[in-house]
């Protein structure tokens with residue numbers, strides 16, 4: 001099943017480009033990479049369906065209140081927005097979740113590439129094999145072994161911002177305007193999950209565009225949507241998949257036959273469907289592997305049990321001891 | 335083979351040192367601003383470019399420019415080329431400040447500096463993180479450099495008992511002084527492996543660690559040529575050119591091998607086309623390589639390395655090339671997610687320039703306070 005979908009994706013223009021980028025690392029890279037990590041069996045995730053999203057930003061507002069984040073007013077809008085309206089334009093130290101819009105030409109038709117528009121929601125994708133965790137020197141980024149949710153612990157973080165630099169999706173943010181700033185990223189409302197609730201953004205979404213649930217079930221839902229005939233009536237669950245919330249009925253949108261997050265960066269627990277190409281929505285073409293595998297593979301090949309450095313040191317000590325004897329070169333030898 | 339090093343008998347306070355001190359003072363002013371108002375008040379780093387010149391110039395390039403100590407230790411103590419020993423102490427001194435101040439720069443770049451000690455708490459350590467290797471290894475190497483340099487200080491104060499003790503065990507420290515830079519200079523390249531598709535194929539290769547450590551070594555020799563020439567010219571000391579020109583074949587060979595490997599690997603993996611598209615990345619790629627090629631040719635051709643002027647220019651070209659290689663792989667060759675741009679702000683650059691000025695200032699003070707230079711004989715002018 002997975003294999004079929006992969007081969008199928010290879011045909012799609014977008015994944016084709018990403019695949020080519022992966023190959024560019026050459027054969028030696030494949031040889032030293034560590035094996036990919038597996039997604040936890042009970043991993044939870046989110047399906048964001050761009051074609052269902054109406055751009056109401058209820059999720060942005062709910063995310064702010066659920067996580068105690070301040071409103072954001074870009075300096076360009078400050079003249080007319082006197083601290084009353086949160087208008088963050090991208091992820092930042094104050095914004096964990098943002099709705100962006102793609103526009104082309106007259107922007108008349110929803111989910112059309114030409115003369116159309118479409119929405120996209122940006123936040124952490126909760127990677128199966130996260131680069132942010134791999135790079136963090138002090139283990140401040142952690143992945144829950146059960147749910148797979150990627151959390152951040154500011155009490156450990158030293159603020160080096162390697163996670164900001166290394167995340168393939170540009171997610172973690174450091175607020176540089178705060179002298180005591182911290183890393184901010186979506187933690188999948190982990191505090192709400194612990195209370196048995198669901199992420200705030202999925203909870204408030206009126207159309208089910210943000211849908212919470214086990215990744216396996218969400219992927220089943222994705223497959224159903226992609227298999228359905230565009231234009232026919234379809235029942236879209238809301239909030240949490242399989243819950244008893246009233247669903248939402250509408251015609252099946254014209255999906256691009258691709259899933260963002262299925263293979264991207266080694267797979268993610270947040271997945272996307274859309275009616276326009278993902279690149280148009282600003283979702284980066286990151287390739288099909290987690291490059292954490294390459295970095296860790298190289299590092300652990302070179303430093304396996306510190307064997308190479310220890311042998312190197314022994315050899316160097318021997319050579320230096322032999323060679324250094326007559327070279328102290330000081331004034332009192334003159 | 336023993337030779338002697340001397341203090342440079344010149345005034346410590348000169349117009350040069352005063353200018354340098356003023357630059358340092360300006361940098362200190364902006365560093366205070368950074369602590370009061372945050373990184374954003376002083377630097378232009380942004381969500382797309384979380385690392386700016388404070389990381390890339392002060393640390394990545396700064397430590398590579400501090401590889402003189404590493405390069406000379408390798409040549410003199412591992413390959414047993416004792417004739418180059420007179421160059422060791424000044425190289426060590428340059429390394430000492432390059433690294434110490436690079437390490438110090440980390441403290442004002444870290445966003446949560448008050449928790450910086452978490453880096454050395456074993457129960458927090460993430461052994462998968464390349465940064466852990468770099469951080470611990472650089473810290474250890476700074477210590478190694480100070481121990482390597484300590485006999486010079488102890489000699490000055492006549493503490494010969496302690497000095498003999500340090501020198502008895504020096505071979506272990508010298509060995510570490512070769513091993514540790516090999517480790518962290520290659521890791522500075524490995525740190526980019528996680529970037530994947532965000533880094534242009536002109537720089538992204540699994541061989542980044544090898545390219546980094548070899549170019550750091552070449553830069554180490556080039557900085558020795560650079561420093562020895564500048565010091566002997568500005569203080570009117572006997573030239574060390576004959577010694578330097580002998581070493582030039584090593585440097586030229588290293589530069590040529592680096593280029594051959596870089597091009598060979600790029601072509602073999604089929605990404606050479608990226609060098610021909612004419613965008614900023616391709617242009618920077620060619621500037622790096624032409625500078626390196628210039629250095630290799632001048633230093634390998636007998637007439638080139640015989641000329642003091644030409645080999646000095648070659649050393650400068652090599653240092654520029656190695657520095658650009660680092661700047662490009664960390665910043666220019668990198669594509670952030672989203673439409674972000676970065677160019678350092680003036681205050682940000684002033685801090686970086688201030689760090690360099692402090693290195694030069696301390697170097698100048700130390701060669702006058704301690705017996706560092708072999709050619710600074712008291713009777714030098716008549717020699």
Ligand code: SF4
Pocket residue numbers: 123124125126127130131132133150166167168169170171172185
């Ligand atoms: S999207 Fe970025 S921040 Fe989120 S888990 Fe993946 S690497 Fe980490």
Ligand code: SF4
Pocket residue numbers: 135136137138139140141152156157158159160161162163164183
């Ligand atoms: S900024 Fe913090 S969370 Fe990110 S890599 Fe550095 S220490 Fe880890």
Ligand code: SF4
Pocket residue numbers: 059062063064066067096097123185186187188189199200201202
């Ligand atoms: S899961 Fe929570 S933190 Fe993440 S985007 Fe949704 S509301 Fe925000």
